[in-house]
Amino acid sequence: xxxxxxxxxxxxxxxxxxxxxxxxxxxxxxxxxxxxxxxxxxxxxxxxxxxxxxxxxxxxxxxxxxxxxxxxxxxxxxxxxxxxxxxxxxxxxxxxxxxxxxxxxxxxxxxxxxxxxxxxxxxxxxxxxxxxxxxxxxxxxxxxxxxxxxxxxxxxxxxxxxxxxxxxxxxxxxxxxxxxxxxxxxxxxxxxxxxxxxxxxxxxxxxxxxxxxxxxxxxxxxxxxxxxxxxxxxxxxxxxxxxxxxxxxxxxxxxxxxxxxxxxxxxxxxxxxxxxxxxxxxxxxxxxxxxxxxxxxxxxxxxxxxxxxxxxxxxxxxxxxxxxxxxxxxxxxxxxxxxxxxxxxxxxxxxxxxxxxxxxxxxxxxxxxxxxxxxxxx
Amino acid sequence: xxxxxxxxxxxxxxxxxxxxxxxxxxxxxxxxxxxxxxxxxxxxxxxxxxxxxxxxxxxxxxxxxxxxxxxxxxxxxxxxxxxxxxxxxxxxxxxxxxxxxxxxxxxxxxxxxxxxxxxxxxxxxxxxxxxxxxxxxxxxxxxxxxxxxxxxxxxxxxxxxxxxxxxxxxxxxxxxxxxxxxxxxxxxxxxxxxxxxxxxxxxxxxxxxxxxxxxxxxxxxxxxxxxxxxxxxxxxxxxxxxxxxxxxxxxxxxxxxxxxxxxxxxxxxxxxxxxxxxxxxxxxxxxxxxxxxxxxxxxxxxxxxxxxxxxxxxxxxxxxxxxxxxxxxxxxxxxxxxxxxxxxxxxxxxxxxxxxxxxxxxxxxxxxxxxxxxxxxxxxxxxxxxxxxxxxxxxxxxxxxxxxxxxxxxxxxxxxxxxxxxxxxxxxxxxxxxxxxxxxxxxxxxxxxxxxxxxxxxxxxxxxxxxxxxxxxxxxxxxxxxxxxxxxxxxx
Numbered sequence: 006x007x008x009x010x011x012x013x014x015x016x017x018x019x020x021x022x023x024x025x026x027x028x029x030x031x032x033x034x035x036x037x038x039x040x041x042x043x044x045x046x047x048x049x050x051x052x053x054x055x056x057x058x059x060x061x062x063x064x065x066x067x068x069x070x071x072x073x074x075x076x077x078x079x080x081x082x083x084x085x086x087x088x089x090x091x092x093x094x095x096x097x098x099x100x101x102x103x104x105x106x107x108x109x110x111x112x113x114x115x116x117x118x119x120x121x122x123x124x125x126x127x128x129x130x131x132x133x134x135x136x137x138x139x140x141x142x143x144x145x146x147x148x149x150x151x152x153x154x155x156x157x158x159x160x161x162x163x164x165x166x167x168x169x170x171x172x173x174x175x176x177x178x179x180x181x182x183x184x185x186x187x188x189x190x191x192x193x194x195x196x197x198x199x200x201x202x203x204x205x206x207x208x209x210x211x212x213x214x215x216x217x218x219x220x221x222x223x224x225x226x227x228x229x230x231x232x233x234x235x236x237x238x239x240x241x242x243x244x245x246x247x248x249x250x251x252x253x254x255x256x257x258x259x260x261x262x263x264x265x266x267x268x269x270x271x272x273x274x275x276x277x278x279x280x281x282x283x284x285x286x287x288x289x290x291x292x293x294x295x296x297x298x299x300x301x302x303x304x305x306x307x308x309x310x311x312x313x314x315x316x317x318x319x320x321x322x323x324x325x326x327x328x329x330x331x332x333x334x335x336x337x338x339x340x341x342x343x344x345x346x347x348x349x350x351x352x353x354x355x356x357x358x359x360x361x362x363x364x365x366x367x368x369x370x371x372x373x374x375x376x377x378x379x380x381x382x383x
Numbered sequence: 384x385x386x387x388x389x390x391x392x393x394x395x396x397x398x399x400x401x402x403x404x405x406x407x408x409x410x411x412x413x414x415x416x417x418x419x420x421x422x423x424x425x426x427x428x429x430x431x432x433x434x435x436x437x438x439x440x441x442x443x444x445x446x447x448x449x450x451x452x453x454x455x456x457x458x459x460x461x462x463x464x465x466x467x468x469x470x471x472x473x474x475x476x477x478x479x480x481x482x483x484x485x486x487x488x489x490x491x492x493x494x495x496x497x498x499x500x501x502x503x504x505x506x507x508x509x510x511x512x513x514x515x516x517x518x519x520x521x522x523x524x525x526x527x528x529x530x531x532x533x534x535x536x537x538x539x540x541x542x543x544x545x546x547x548x549x550x551x552x553x554x555x556x557x558x559x560x561x562x563x564x565x566x567x568x569x570x571x572x573x574x575x576x577x578x579x580x581x582x583x584x585x586x587x588x589x590x591x592x593x594x595x596x597x598x599x600x601x602x603x604x605x606x607x608x609x610x611x612x613x614x615x616x617x618x619x620x621x622x623x624x625x626x627x628x629x630x631x632x633x634x635x636x637x638x639x640x641x642x643x644x645x646x647x648x649x650x651x652x653x654x655x656x657x658x659x660x661x662x663x664x665x666x667x668x669x670x671x672x673x674x675x676x677x678x679x680x681x682x683x684x685x686x687x688x689x690x691x692x693x694x695x696x697x698x699x700x701x702x703x704x705x706x707x708x709x710x711x712x713x714x715x716x717x718x719x720x721x722x723x724x725x726x727x728x729x730x731x732x733x734x735x736x737x738x739x740x741x742x743x744x745x746x747x748x749x750x751x752x753x754x755x756x757x758x759x760x761x762x763x764x765x766x767x768x769x770x771x772x773x774x775x776x777x778x779x780x781x782x783x784x785x786x787x788x789x790x791x792x793x794x795x796x797x798x799x800x801x802x803x804x805x806x807x808x809x810x811x812x813x814x815x816x817x818x819x820x821x822x823x824x825x826x827x828x829x830x831x832x833x834x835x836x837x838x839x840x841x842x843x844x845x846x847x848x849x850x851x852x853x854x855x856x857x858x859x860x861x862x863x864x865x866x867x868x869x870x871x872x873x874x875x
Contacts, residue, residue: 070636071739071770093638115580126580128588129557144828150737152554152769152809154543154592155817155824156851157833161556161588170584182638205498209521213609213678250681300578302499326579327499348582355583357572361839362583368839369832 012039012055018077018135018143018174021056025172026141028054028374035377036139038168040079040110043102043290050377058109061174064088066149073149075133075177078109094180097124099286109173115165118286119243122325123215124181131160133177138170139370149177162365169376170369187215187245188255188274189281191229192267193237197221197314200240201307203265204324207242210261212254214325216243218285221310223319224331227291228284237268238314240324241285243278288321292332297346303327313343398437401458405440405482408450413488415439424483427468427475428530429816430780431732431790434476436463436483443488445563445571445601452599453569455482455845463847464599466507466538469530471733472814474542474594478849484599486537492516493602500607501560501577506537506600513605522607525552528810529718537600543592545810547643547717550768551676552608554810556591563602564590567846577604589836594812595847597840611642611676615686616704616713619671619693620664624648624763626697627669628743631767633692634673635740639685641768645672648747650727650762651720651775658723659716667699671767672717674710720764721775727762728777732789735811736800740770749799750774757792759785771809772800798823813851821853 015021028034035050039057058079065075069092076085082103089095099118100106106116112134117126133147136159146159163173194200200219207214220228220239232239242258244251255272262270273281289296301309306322306329313320313331320331331346352359366373390398402416415421416438425433437460442448455462461481468475477483489505492513496502497520504513510531514523527546528534534544540562545554552558561575575587590597621627627646634641647655648669656663663670671693675685690701704710724731738746747763750772754761765773774796778785797807797820807813807820821830834852837844 068739068741070632070741072635073739125553125557128585129553138832142828142831144832145826146829146833148804148806148824150739150770150805150809152545152549152737152766152771153806154545154554154810154812155806155808156813156821156829157836158543158556158588158592159832159836161585161591162836164585164588166584182640184638208498211612211678213612246677247681247684249684250678253680254678298580300580302496302578304498328580352583357570358574358581358586359583361566361572361574361586364839365584365586365836368835 012057014057014060016060018061018137021061021172021174022137022141022143024056024141025137025139029140029372033372033374036172036374037376038113038172040107040113041081041102041105043106044110044114044116056172058107058172058174065175067092069094072180072182073132073151073177074180075149075175076108077175078112078173079107082106082108082111089180090183093183095183096130096178097181098127098130099282101287101290108176112164112173112176113166113168119216119218119282119323121323121328122217123213123245128161128164130178131164131176132179134160134163134173135175136163136171136173139372139374143174144171147177151179167376167379169366169379171375184245185247186251186275187243187278187282188251188272189278190242190255190258191232191271191273191281192240192262193269194240194265194267195237197238197307197311199265200238203240203262204307206261206265207258208325210258212244212258212261214242214254214258215245216241216285217323217325218243219306219310219322219324221314221320223314223317224288224321227319228288228321229281241281243282285321289330292319294335295333297331297333297343299329299346301327301329316343318343397458401460401482402438404454404458405438405451408447408454409440409442413441413443424465424468424477427470427473429471429473429476429732429814430730431786432473432476432815434478434480436477437480439483439485441485441488445565448484448565448599448601449569449571451482451484452565452567456569456843459845461845461848464537464541464595466535466541467509467533469534469538470542470814471735471811472808472816474812474814474850476815478815486599487535489601490535495520496577497522497607499577501604502607503577503602503604504536505602506535506540508536510534510536510539517607521610523610524605525558525608526555529721531718536603536605540591540600540603541593541595542810542812545766545769545771547645547766549810550644550766551640551642556588558606558608559587559591559603560606561587561604562590562600564598564600566598567841567843571601572598575604592812594814594851596837596851598846613679613682614642614674614676614710615682616710617673617686617689617693618702618704618713619673619698620667620700620702621669621671621698623668624747625744627671628747628767630671630693630696630698631743632741633696634689635768637688637692639675639688641673641689642676643672643674644766644768645717646670646763646765646767647672647717647720648763650760651723651764654723654726654762655716655720657726658719659712661712661716672713717764724762724775724777728760728779730778730780731775732778732793733773733775734793734796735808736772736797736805737809738770738772738800738803738805740768742803742805743767743770743772746772746799746803750796753792753795757788759788759792761792766809769809770805815849818849818851818853821851
């Protein structure tokens with residue numbers, strides 16, 4: 006394991022490039038890039054050096070009227086949020102531990118949260134990227150305009166690449182305006198099955214949710230310990246927009262869900278909703294025991310959550326996207342594993358695309374210096 | 384009119400062998416090879432450069448595409464995929480001849496899954512046919528290039544196409560969940576699929592927009608989008624282009640993201656009015672076509688705010704589409720604007736530069752000056768909300784001297800876009816047309832990484848050669864367009 010005391014903290018992109026180039030030409034130690042250290046997968050490279058980008062946190066350009074910003078990758082999410090908010094703008098991606106997490110880390114890990122149903126994920130916002138490859142070569146792709154198809158889209162390649170192809174140093178983001186308000190409708194049901202039926206109705210209903218979250222009872226206790234019906238599964242639907250718009254949607258949604266007999270219904274709006282948005286966002290990191298994330302078709306979300314519930318596993322789903330986060334109870338053995346929740350460990354497990362991914366990795370990092378052995382890729 | 388040069392006996396023998404082998408794969412009716420038949424395929428929507436392929440094949444299945452690609456590799460013949468040939472950048476120009484693989488017979492909608500918001504279709508499916516197919520469902524496929532009545536989903540994937548409504552909804556890549564492709568080595572790969580967040584690298588995102596250089600897309604998983612409940616479609620009438628661009632900045636600056644925000648200048652308004660008789664004001668300097676969509680409870684307030692902002696910034700009047708029919712007519716005018724250009728001149732060439740939104744006044748002024756300097760008429764119809772300009776340069780392609788001026792003016796306009804911090808293409812792609820700009824847009828290291836990636840997927844560069852990346856030997860550093868454009872045969 007790398008020793009965190011020995012981490013290298015470059016203060017400029019050039020300094021980092023020099024460092025990486027020197028390493029590639031001499032010692033060839035594995036390089037483990039980290040941002041805020043909030044979501045990096047476990048990396049067990051022998052003799053590795055941590056490269057921490059926290060000092061690379063400058064704002065390069067913020068032409069607010071163009072609704073784009075160019076920043077270095079080490080900027081903390083909380084700082085970025087403040088800078089954008091001053092111009093009534095935002096990056097609508099939910100990120101836990103925003104005081105700690107860095108933009109580069111969030112991009113490398115492709116983090117997302119409840120709003121992904123309505124707002125998409127990082128790949129939809131990164132329009133320009135600069136990075137350093139394993140030899141210290143600095144390269145870029147994309148640009149600073151919101152629409153651009155010149156050159157191969159390396160932004161997409163690097164989003165979610167976990168620092169295994171290159172170290173992201175600078176990013177240009179497309180931004181969205183802040184909206185007037187948001188609201189969350191929190192509904193407890195007797196069963197996940199009823200929630201499944203309610204979701205099918207909501208998806209074709211009159212409203213346009215920005216988030217559709219489902220919590221099994223164990224997850225409910227973690228997210229809202231004080232809520233009245235904490236032992237029931239929850240359907241929580243989020244809206245954003247003008248006050249009139251969110252109010253109308255919350256009321257309409259509740260009416261649409263009535264036939265499915267919710268046990269309790271509660272609407273939180275504006276600043277009252279903020280703590281719940283935060284709790285929903287933080288769920289994946291709320292437990293130090295083994296965490297898993299699985300992807301299914303949206304319609305399969307509830308089935309998987311039901312199995313998790315039967316096994317006593319805490320689970321929360323982005324039901325509109327088919328993404329389920331869960332925590333195994335501490336001390337549970339591997340035989341307790343919920344089928345299909347283990348991350349692929351080999352390229353071969355990724356089907357016909359895995360072989361191409363392996364070739365991309367070999368081409369861009371032939372010496373396997375960038376996060377070797379880092380799962381799920383690399 | 385370009386006729387293939389006479390073939391030597393050895394070339395003729397090789398061509399006969401190629402055609403015979405292809406016939407075994409697709410049959411006689413899946414094949415075109417006579418000179419007069421091939422002429423249709425000598426260019427796409429970018430008519431400045433022309434080159435006929437040696438043969439055009441029309442596969443009907445992924446297996447046939449595999450067999451064709453393997454044969455091309457065996458015989459060392461270049462190959463290039465083509466959809467409807469609506470590319471405006473020469474994306475389907477068959478540089479070096481070879482086999483053109485036209486996918487228009489693979490046009491099935493394989494699956495529609497509304498519960499999980501996706502559809503699976505073949506690459507030759509016409510963009511609009513997918514949305515028409517979904518008509519009664521309350522869903523649609525969001526990317527809507529102006530050529531959507533003709534262009535194919537596979538072509539959209541290759542160029543990462545945009546369209547008017549991408550301002551709010553994003554471009555093709557934001558709506559593609561996965562692709563199946565026949566790779567340049569003849570193997571079949573699937574990147575992504577119906578589920579989000581597939582494991583590993585986002586090769587789907589990398590493949591989209593690779594302009595056919597990473598392989599031939601044979602199946603696409605696309606995201607479906609719910610139809611908005613309501614629309615408000617406005618037409619802001621301005622005395623000058625400058626006033627219209629001020630209004631654009633004001634609207635976006637107020638935190639409103641319209642579904643679409645399009646500008647048309649006086650030149651194009653005249654052509655549209657003659658073609659469609661909509662009642663456009665012929666004396667206006669520019670009009671803005673602005674659409675907001677969403678819930679009925681919200682769109683009216685947004686529309687009123689936009690009206691106010693337009694009037695505050697010098698709009699003479701703001702009209703509204705009073706019915707669904709009128710809205711559709713407005714959009715028909717916009718999307719068929721290029722078709723109306725036939726009234727203005729025999730040929731046209733459109734550019735696809737992008738500038739930061741706030742630089743629109745500057746670039747439009749430059750375009751006007753540039754037209755004057757080169758003695759060219761230039762009209763504008765474009766995606767103003769994205770800063771994506773489409774100056775349309777009018778000319779007669781039979782006049783070589785005019786063509787030369789068009790190319791020089793185009794180069795100047797795109798260079799200016801770069802100077803203003805923009806890009807040379809927002810949605811049409813690099814193709815062959817803008818390949819000389821890649822060296823200006825990107826540093827050698829950037830291009831080297833891109834080439835490394837092409838080498839992963841297409842190491843022999845037999846698949847869509849001469850596209851996207853400048854070839855070694857300094858292509859793109861040429862200052863004369865006729866030297867830097869490898870496929871140019873017409874007029875020059």
